[in-house]
Amino acid sequence: xxxxxxxxxxxxxxxxxxxxxxxxxxxxxxxxxxxxxxxxxxxxxxxxxxxxxxxxxxxxxxxxxxxxxxxxxxxxxxxxxxxxxxxxxxxxxxxxxxxxxxxxxxxxxxxxxxxxxxxxxxxxxxxxxxxxxxxxxxxxxxxxxxxxxxxxxxxxxxxxxxxxxxxxxxxxxxxxxxxxxxxxxxxxxxxxxxxxxxxxxxxxxxxxxxxxxxxxxxxxxxxxxxxxxxxxxxxxxxxxxxxxxxxxxxxxxxxxxxxxxxxxxxxxxxxxxxxxxxxxxxxxxxxxxxxxxxxxxxxxxxxxxxxxxxxxxxxxxxxxxxxxxxxxxxxxxxxxxxxxxxxxxxxxxxxxxxxxxxxxxxxxxxxxxxxxxxxxxxxxxxxxxxxxxxxxxxxxxxxxxxxxxxxxxxxxxxxxxxxxxxxxxxxxxxxxxxxxxxxxxxxxxxxxxxxxxxxxxxxxxxxxxxxxxxxxxxxxxxxxxxxxxxxxxxxxxxxxxxxxxxxxxxxxxxxxxxxxxxxxxxxxxxxx
Amino acid sequence: xxxxxxxxxxxxxxxxxxxxxxxxxxxxxxxxxxxxxxxxxxxxxxxxxxxxxxxxxxxxxxxxxxxxxxxxxxxxxxxxxxxxxxxxxxxxxxxxxxxxxxxxxxxxxxxxxxxxxxxxxxxxxxxxxxxxxxxxxxxxxxxxxxxxxxxxxxxxxxxxxxxxxxxxxxxxxxxxxxxxxxxxxxxxxxxxxxxxxxxxxxxxxxxxxxxxxxxxxxxxxxxxxxxxxxxxxxxxxxxxxxxxxxxxxxxxxxxxxxxxxxxxxxxxxxxxxxxxxxxxxxxxxxxxxxxxxxxxxxxxxxxxxxxxxxxxxxxxxxxxxxxxxxxxxxxxx
Ligand SMILES: [Zn+2]
Ligand SMILES: [Zn+2]
Numbered sequence: 088x089x090x091x092x093x094x095x096x097x098x099x100x101x102x103x104x105x106x107x108x109x110x111x112x113x114x115x116x117x118x119x120x121x122x123x124x125x126x127x128x129x130x131x132x133x134x135x136x137x138x139x140x141x142x143x144x145x146x147x148x149x150x151x152x153x154x155x156x157x158x159x160x161x162x163x164x165x166x167x168x169x170x171x172x173x174x175x176x177x178x179x180x181x182x183x184x185x186x187x188x189x190x191x192x193x194x195x196x197x198x199x200x201x202x203x204x205x206x207x208x209x210x211x212x213x214x215x216x217x218x219x220x221x222x223x224x225x226x227x228x229x230x231x232x233x234x235x236x237x238x239x240x241x242x243x244x245x246x247x248x249x250x251x252x253x254x255x256x257x258x259x260x261x262x263x264x265x266x267x268x269x270x271x272x273x274x275x276x277x278x279x280x281x282x283x284x285x286x287x288x289x290x291x292x293x294x295x296x297x298x299x300x301x302x303x304x305x306x307x308x309x310x311x312x313x314x315x316x317x318x319x320x321x322x323x324x325x326x327x328x329x330x331x332x333x334x335x336x337x338x339x340x341x342x343x344x345x346x347x348x349x350x351x352x353x354x355x356x357x358x359x360x361x362x363x364x365x366x367x368x369x370x371x372x373x374x375x376x377x378x379x380x381x382x383x384x385x386x387x388x389x390x391x392x393x394x395x396x397x398x399x400x401x402x403x404x405x406x407x408x409x410x411x412x413x414x415x416x417x418x419x420x421x422x423x424x425x426x427x428x429x430x431x432x433x434x435x436x437x438x439x440x441x442x443x444x445x446x447x448x449x450x451x452x453x454x455x456x457x458x459x460x461x462x463x464x465x466x467x468x469x470x471x472x473x474x475x476x477x478x479x480x481x482x483x484x485x486x487x488x489x490x491x492x493x494x495x496x497x498x499x500x501x502x503x504x505x506x507x508x509x510x511x512x513x514x515x516x517x518x519x520x521x522x523x524x525x526x527x528x529x530x531x532x533x534x535x536x537x538x539x540x541x542x543x544x545x546x547x548x549x550x551x552x553x554x555x556x557x558x559x560x561x562x563x564x565x566x567x568x569x570x571x572x573x574x575x576x577x578x579x580x581x582x583x584x585x586x587x588x589x590x591x592x593x594x595x596x597x598x599x600x601x602x603x604x605x606x607x608x609x610x611x612x613x614x615x
Numbered sequence: 616x617x618x619x620x621x622x623x624x625x626x627x628x629x630x631x632x633x634x635x636x637x638x639x640x641x642x643x644x645x646x647x648x649x650x651x652x653x654x655x656x657x658x659x660x661x662x663x664x665x666x667x668x669x670x671x672x673x674x675x676x677x678x679x680x681x682x683x684x685x686x687x688x689x690x691x692x693x694x695x696x697x698x699x700x701x702x703x704x705x706x707x708x709x710x711x712x713x714x715x716x717x718x719x720x721x722x723x724x725x726x727x728x729x730x731x732x733x734x735x736x737x738x739x740x741x742x743x744x745x746x747x748x749x750x751x752x753x754x755x756x757x758x759x760x761x762x763x764x765x766x767x768x769x770x771x772x773x774x775x776x777x778x779x780x781x782x783x784x785x786x787x788x789x790x791x792x793x794x795x796x797x798x799x800x801x802x803x804x805x806x807x808x809x810x811x812x813x814x815x816x817x818x819x820x821x822x823x824x825x826x827x828x829x830x831x832x833x834x835x836x837x838x839x840x841x842x843x844x845x846x847x848x849x850x851x852x853x854x855x856x857x858x859x860x861x862x863x864x865x866x867x868x869x870x871x872x873x874x875x876x877x878x879x880x881x882x883x884x885x886x887x888x889x890x891x892x893x894x895x896x897x898x899x900x901x902x903x904x905x906x907x908x909x910x911x912x913x914x915x916x917x918x919x920x921x922x923x924x925x926x927x928x929x930x931x932x933x934x935x936x937x938x939x940x941x942x943x944x945x946x947x948x
């Protein structure tokens with residue numbers, strides 16, 4: 088347990104991605120089964136002990152410590168689990184035990200609502216302060232230490248020198264503590280048998296298109312829709328919906344999950360139904376990304392939300408058809424199977440992403456330029472003879488994004504970055520002019536510049552600070568930044584009533600006087 | 616206020632000893648002041664007459680340009696207006712003192728800041744029996760228990776060993792904490808040079824002049840970047856994420872403070888390696904000192920007074936909080 092606690096703290100305090108990977112990989116290599124599997128599950132929020140609730144812990148603290156002292160302490164610390172870990176009256180003079188993580192997991196899993204308080208108290212008594220914290224976080228679920236599933240898989244692959252793709256496939260198919268996964272990766276055992284599980288297959292990803300032209304007899308063109316890329320898989324009666332990172336998001340979209348009633352695995356864009364956009368290009372209309380965002384990241388969805396923002400998937404590709412893996416087939420043939428597959432699905436939940444029918448590349452370029460539809464991010468170019476490959480392999484798929492929109496804005500505030508950038512002011516809030524001649528914030532960006540430009544911007548912030556609000560500095564409104572963004576929409580987040588998607592610093596316009604920056608009204612006109 | 620007629624008067628700007636016409640740690644300039652220790656929230660410049668230990672006067676001299684004042688040794692007494700004053704070591708930083716005052720048979724102790732752990736850079740805390748105990752409460756909540764320092768120094772060494780191509784940059788307050796960290800490193804056998812931010816150099820030199828050996832110290836400004844890989848560098852906390860740190864070889868950001876007990880605090884400061892090292896009494900020290908002394912009354916000057924007040928209530932001790940302004944600013948932790 089002490090090693091696990093040390094790992095948690097290391098991950099909490101480390102900002103660098105590489106250092107996190109290294110810490111986790113080392114832990115996975117050096118820790119025996121099944122402890123390392125439980126650790127992995129805990130870190131990726133795949134463990135649940137329903138009998139232990141936050142209130143269990145709070146009540147328990149109430150039996151050992153004065154409620155006023157607890158309240159004052161909790162207020163200071165800001166986290167119940169940490170407060171209890173720190174405050175728990177250690178058994179004076181008794182050397183804390185270093186129980187195995189699996190022993191702790193077993194103890195927690197065996198509890199009921201009635202036995203949970205005593206069981207947790209017993210564990211707390213035996214542990215040192217950092218282990219108490221780790222145990223309580225483990226018991227309550229949701230470590231929230233900024234470790235994505237993707238990072239965990241990468242660390243696993245790094246630890247045992249196996250391919251991330253393979254890890255990704257097996258991972259979702261297996262249950263904690265993933266003993267078969269470790270047996271395969273660490274001890275050279277056989278690969279796990281996944282035939283009866285709707286597991287996640289790694290996505291095929293694209294590169295940005297930077298060429299001049301492509302031969303459309305070799306490449307097919309499709310719209311790139313502005314939702315989230317998902318994979319939906321159904322095997323032996325069980326359906327699971329996965330995000331691009333391979334996280335299961337079935338609970339947030341029960342409507343589409345329930346409607347997918349044919350065995351197979353498909354790749355598509357998840358969107359919510361809407362009126363205005365997309366209807367002229369293909370199939371039914373989709374709402375903007377903004378509307379979808381309201382449904383993302385939810386553990387449960389209300390009936391109202393299901394009615395107001397019904398989700399659907401526009402399908403791009405087919406990976407598994409019934410029980411047959413089609414990934415080895417060229418795109419042309421997979422497309423044929425997909426076109427046969429889609430009519431078997433509920434029509435208002437699943438439709439086919441149309442192939443753009445144009446005679447040549449020039450016609451495609453023209454069509455792409457003329458389309459300012461907010462639901463369309465650009466065009467995908469897919470090699471007709473490519474198999475479905477995992478990851479981002481060169482020469483197969485290209486993403487030809489629309490040229491970004493740009494606006495000239497004035498820097499208003501700056502904030503320090505994280506990690507490598509902790510000593511630089513690298514996050515900028517910028518604004519445009521209102522009709523009354525007031526500067527109103529329209530967005531925030533922390534990318535798009537080179538290292539040299541970052542140094543220049545950092546210097547500007549330090550030399551032009553007007554006010555400090557904690558970590559934020561208000562700067563003199565003199566520097567014009569040309570900001571590029573994918574789209575802009577109405578939002579309550581900024582005083583201007585606007586919010587940009589993917590804003591980044593395109594150019595620093597030292598040549599431009601701030602009065603000549605864009606007006607909010609100009610940006611409003613770009614809202615679709 | 617029940618004690619408003621008492622010969623010791625707490626005011627927001629300090630403690631006034633009426634019969635002697637003397638202020639203790641006043642926050643603004645006063646004609647006559649007794650100063651517990653050199654931290655800026657206790658020692659201000661511009662007083663008329665000052666009484667303090669020789670070391671505290673020297674520290675004030677370094678900071679305010681004048682060390683004029685009357686030096687008192689620990690245990691030495693002086694009398695002003697019928698009040699007998701004496702200073703007793705507080706174990707907080709070099710020269711830190713508790714102030715014992717006796718007047719008409721009543722004994723009052725003002726702790727200033729104190730700790731009860733051993734510290735190689737200053738004299739150990741002395742338990743001074745009294746009727747009224749006027750204490751600090753910086754860490755007056757039961758979540759604050761400082762672990763033994765050896766383990767924290769060990770964490771620092773472990774990190775150096777694990778990543779020898781980096782340096783460990785420890786944020787430490789210029790007065791007291793920095794020198795204690797260096798002295799503890801020496802005690803643990805670290806005989807490499809310790810590299811210093813310019814803002815720490817003068818105080819370290821003063822400590823050495825006053826007889827505290829800190830081993831080999833070097834200035835970061837005079838050192839090539841590569842030389843500091845695998846070494847320990849100290850700076851004031853404010854410099855931790857400042858541009859200054861760019862001249863170091865990929866530093867592991869550490870901070871030596873009692874506040875590092877709380878993860879959120881460490882993360883707020885972007886600290887990668889929190890070291891729970893404090894020059895203040897932790898919860899157990901605060902409560903056990905009151906229990907050891909069993910004073911008739913406990914008055915609390917600054918810190919988490921609500922927590923300590925509640926403990927006094929639970930253990931049926933008479934206590935009150937004094938609302939002192941501006942305390943805990945410099946040496947917070
Ligand atoms: Zn102090
Ligand atoms: Zn203080």
